[in-house]
Amino acid sequence: MHILTFKRVTDGRGDLYAAEGGRDVPFDIKRVYYITNAPEGVRRGFHAHRTLRQVMICLRGSVKLRLFDGRAHEELTLDSPDTGVYVGPGIWREMVEFEKHSVLLVLASEHYDEADYIRDLEEFKEFVKQN
Numbered sequence: 517m518h519i520l521t522f523k524r525v526t527d528g529r530g531d532l533y534a535a536e537g538g539r540d541v542p543f544d545i546k547r548v549y550y551i552t553n554a555p556e557g558v559r560r561g562f563h564a565h566r567t568l569r570q571v572m573i574c575l576r577g578s579v580k581l582r583l584f585d586g587r588a589h590e591e592l593t594l595d596s597p598d599t600g601v602y603v604g605p606g607i608w609r610e611m612v613e614f615e616k617h618s619v620l621l622v623l624a625s626e627h628y629d630e631a632d633y634i635r636d637l638e639e640f641k642e643f644v645k646q647n
């Protein structure tokens with residue numbers, strides 16, 4: 517995991533942020549998705565990826581991100597459109613405590629592929645041992 521900071525261009529018309537694949541983001545972006553309308557108390561994620569690389573940006577509101585690499589746990593709150601979190605393969609992620617009206621944007625290195633997911637924690641721990 518590492519934190520990325522995006523440049524903000526502010527003028528009298530508002531704030532503009534840019535994130536370019538291969539420049540601000542450490543991969544070519546093949547897919548963008550976003551999560552909105554998360555009900556209070558909902559928990560998302562609870563999986564890892566075998567190869568996928570992603571950057572998560574909370575455009576509005578806030579969300580707590582819990583990460584586990586098989587050894588150590590990390591927790592951070594995403595709450596600013598100028599901050600992205602790079603999450604590489606082999607990291608278990610959980611998104612909790614979505615503030616009402618939050619918008620979580622995710623930039624991904626690959627197209628959607630369910631076979632890339634590890635959705636069982638024990639299987640994930642085994643994956644970490646093998647890799």
Ligand code: T46
Binds near residue numbers: 547562
């Ligand atoms: C991740 C975290 C941060 C698609 O059809 N296309 C897509 O691009 C995605 C991401 C999901 N889906 C389908 C698959 C499921 O039927 O949407 C449904 C919900 O997906 P999921 O339960 O995996 O959603 P989250 O919020 O738990 O996880 C998502 C991403 O799937 C995952 O890669 O790292 O956000």
